[in-house]
Amino acid sequence: MEKVTRLSAEKAVVIFTANIDCPMSHTVTTLFSGLGVGAVVHELDKDPRGRDMERDLARRLGRNPPVPAVFIGGKLIGSTDRIISLHLGGKLVPMLKAAGAMWL
Template identity: 60%
Template sequence: MDRVNRLAAQRAVVIFSMSSCCMCHTVTRLFCELGVNPTVVELDEDPRGKEMEKALARLLGRSPAVPAVFIGGRLVGSTDKVMSLHLSGNLVPLLRNAGALWV
């Protein structure tokens, strides 16, 4: 859990992902199209990925634990939460407040 929190706090937007996960790719593309440069942590490419995946599953209360999106060091959630924030117009202000967007 400490590693997840440490990584999540290092950048404005951090996405914990799996390289073969289509929803992870979709969420990452959304942020890129909004002008955000997220840090993507590919759990299947990290030696401690399984440990982080278990910690994220506990945080999210579900499995699979990816994508897990952190904005401003705080857990936002997975695809459904990110898309809900985007469609309601609340994602961009959240990104601005975290320093991920300047426009």
């Protein structure tokens, strides 16, 4: 869907959530915040086209529910499990630096 593609490229890190109070969404947003990354968060339950975007993300990720869905540098990286795996493997920070989300 064009809207997801457009929104996912508006900043170095973009996170789509169903509700910021969701534990998985909270975990992901807290991780990025702790790394000093100012991610843009789109709460799909508050967007009139949120259901359409959620279906598009489910197709892209191949899972339901598809949120949180994290884009870095405009590229879909994945959900909580993928982000945590990248972080624990030491690959998330270099990815963030390459996308211009971190400078240290």
